Amino acid sequence: MSKDGANGIGVTRRDFVRNTAAGSTAAALAGAPLVAAAATSATPAPSSPSAPVAGEPGGYYPPVRTGMRGSHPGSFEVAHALRDGQVVGQALAGPAHEDYDLVVVGGGISGLSAALFYRDRNPSARILILENHDDFGGHAKRNEFHVRGHTLIANGGTLGIDSPTPYSTVADGLLRRIGIDVPTLSEKYGEAKPGALDKAGLQAATFFDRETFGRDALVKTPRGQSYAEALKSAPLSAAALAQIAAFEAATSDPLGTMPMEQRKDYLSRISYRAYLQKHGGLGDEAVALYQNRPLGWWCVGADGISALDAWGTGFFPGFKAVKLDKGGTFRMGYTPRGFANTGGSYAFHFPDGNGSVARLLVAQLIPAFMGGGVTAESAILAPCHYETLDREGQPVRLRLSSTVVRVENRASAGADVVYSKGGQVRKVAARHVVMACWNMIIPHLIPTLGDAQKAALHELVKEPLVYVSVALDNWRAFAKAGVGQVTCPTNWYQSFGLDRATEIGGYTGPASPDDPILMRLSHIPHAPGLPEHDQSRAGRAELLGTDLATFESHIADLLTRAMGAYGFDAGKDIVGVTVNRWPHGYAPEYNALWDAKRDDEPDAPHLVGRKRFGAIAIANSDSGRAAYTDSAIDQAYRAVNDLMA
Known part of the structure; x- marks a missing residue:
């Protein structure tokens, strides 16, 4: 999953970081649905894409399904x-029920890209x-709502095309091949013309909850105004405000006379939280405003990342006066090292995030899916024909709701793949297999892998998170309050805000505050104080144990307390x-605080884990130890080359 969806509000990660310089209703809502008459209703998945589903365009159209999505019920129980x-x-x-040249396990961007690269080598x-x-x-999922004649589209996961390093020739070439010319699209649509949200003068804000700060307060934090100045009306003590003002002003080097050659190594060995306390002069009350800022980047707070990683991104406070040589080191994760070395890639955000990338890849593989001549612009609102995905006789077939349970090399050549769909288990034979699923499940699917490779795959623990789309x-109320994006330093939801529509291909945003709009919230479960991977495991357990009603009650509680005064x-x-x-x-990155092997070491877990195993290759963002779309594409290309070698 690309970290460019970190904030979940519909702005780029870089903009988000720059912008973040009444009673509870939860009890009243317990056991009751939050949405009495939703714009679209959640519908159980049919047994096949051709099965009609009432209320969905064309009879089967998952993007309009509401309720619990992402890892939705029915998608993970078999695994x-x-x-x-x-x-x-x-x-x-x-015997095998079917025979293919290539079976791809996983229909994400890496899997779809692998199919395309393989077909290039084998037309x-x-x-x-x-x-x-x-x-x-x-x-890279799409969320779609229809409200009072308005179509509302948002990303359900990966936000956009954005990376800490420039896109490779391979990744950029694939995007251009499917019609995505990022510089041109960014110039044409990236800087949106002033719309209703701009005319309303909406600003960023911070919500202080009474459980932590003594009273609820929504405090505007406008861009251009110092954070300390903006917080003067916040429920903070005079001591905390003074600490924040001194920290943000940063008039002297907090590392003092420490030799230059020692500084980066030192910063890589202390947490950002420790840096805030020891070198930033912040007490617990002030630290609470900064603790959760890294969540959207690494799914852990300031206690879980190094101070050097925080510095490397260029977007975290506290380093304005620190003297450091330019550039990253291999004691940094992929994201901060990339930004420190290159400044990052080009960037563009489709209305549905990289859901558009996935759609255009499918259209390249199965032209009937969206019809001929589809472009990056027209794909936004183009009808999608899911019934074409798995038609007998076509060269590429995409089979949904199909969970692979076993992959094994055959004694002669090729491999067998066993999968479960609708309670039925089937076997297919393949000349080659690309495992484009996440790494931790692969040892369970390929039990004959060597112990060292299994251990390496298990070491790459993916990080849990939730993006909520609310129509x-x-x-x-937002127009009256004058706010559009809100950070919540200590709330269950870490942020919420209105989605700024990318107006492209006939898709437009609201004309006035009376029109429907999408709001986005992010919730990243974690367990402060534990090592990063243990925090991820604890967060995953929390997510799987949290029902839809809990997510909804927290939405109502937060918005009532933050926005209720404005109607x-x-x-x-x-x-x-x-x-x-x-x-x-x-996908987890190297973390100097917790991980033993750096990215440049030959026995780093992502390098050991992705080794070809007979007729089986592995491709996913985990294999690049980088949670970005270009990594998923590059790893697909590498995996296909491994198979062809």
């Missing part, structure tokens, strides 16, 4: 049973893509909720 040692039809006995190849979710795209009937009414204003739950979200 969890397999993980827990249960027998789920893994037997390889008997007549027969390819089957198996995807456990009821929609393709992996983390609002109107945004009059927000959760019962009337909220007309649809989609919870994009990703227990296995971001």
Whole structure:
């Protein structure tokens, strides 16, 4: 999953970081639905894409499904049973039901890219893509609502095309091949013409909750105004305000006379939280405003990342006066090292995030999916024909709701793949297999892998997170409050805000505060104080144990307390909720505080874990130890080359 979706509000990560310089209703809502009459209703997945579903365009259209999405019910239970040692039809006995040149396990951007790269090398190849979710795209999912004649579109996962390093020739070439010319699109659509949100003068704000700060308060933090100045009306003590003012002003080098050659190594060995306390002069009250800022980047707070990683991004406070040589080191993770070395890639955000990238890849592989001649612009609102994905006789087939349970090299050549769909277990034979799923499940699917490779794959623990898309009937309360994006330093939801629509291909944003709009919230479960991977495990357990009603009650509670004074009414204003739950979200990066092996070491876990195993290659963002779309594409290209070697 690309970290460029970190903030979940519909602005780039860089903009988000720059912008962040009444009673609870939860009890009243317990056991009751938040949305009495949703714009779209959650619908159980049918057994096949051709099965009609009432209320969905064309009879089957997963993007309009609301409720619990992402890792939705039905997408993970078989895999969890397999993980827990249960027998789920893994037997390889008997003849194969189908035969392909390539079977791809996982229909995300890496899997779709691998299919395209493989077909380039084998133009007549027969390819089957198996995807456990009821929609393709992996983390690049699309959320779509229809409210009072308005179409509202948002990303359910990966926000956009953005990376800490420039896109490689391979990744950029693939985007251009499917019609995505990022510099041109960015110039034409990236700087949106002033719209209703701009005319309303909406600003960033911080919500202080009474549980932590003594009273609820929504405090504007406008761009251009110092953070300390903006917080003068916040429920903070005079001592905390003075500490924040001195910290943000940063008039002297906090590392004093420490030799230059020691500084980066030192900063790589202390947490950002320790740096804030020891070198920033912040007490616990002030630290609370900074503790959760790294969550959208690494799914852990300031205690879980190094001070050097915080410095390397260029977007975290506290380093203005620190004297450091330019450039990154291998005691930094992929993201901060990339920004420190290159400044990052070009950037563009489609209305549905990189859901558009996935759609255009599918259209390249299966032209009938969106019809001929589709472009990056026209794809936004183009009809999608899911019934074309798995038609018999076509060279590429994409089979949804199909969970792979066993992959095994054959004694002669090729491999067998066993999968479960709709309670039925089937086996297919393949000349080659690309495992484009997440790394931690692979040892359970390929039990004959060597112990060292299994251990390496298990070491790459993905980071959990949730993006919530909320369809609002109107945004009059936000206009009255004069805020559009809100950070919540200590709340269950770490941020919420109105989605700024990228107006492209006929898709437009609201004309006035009376029009429907999408609001985005982010929730990143974590366990401060533990090592990063243990925090991820604890967060994943929390997510899988949290039901939809809990997500909804927290939405109503937060918005009532933050926006109720401006007329927000959760019962009337909220007309649809989609919870994009990703227990296995971001690919983990190297973290100097916790990880033994750096990216440049030959036995780093991502390098050991992705080694070819007979007819089986591995491709995903985990294999690049980088949670970005270009990494997913580059790893797909590498995996196909491994198979062809």
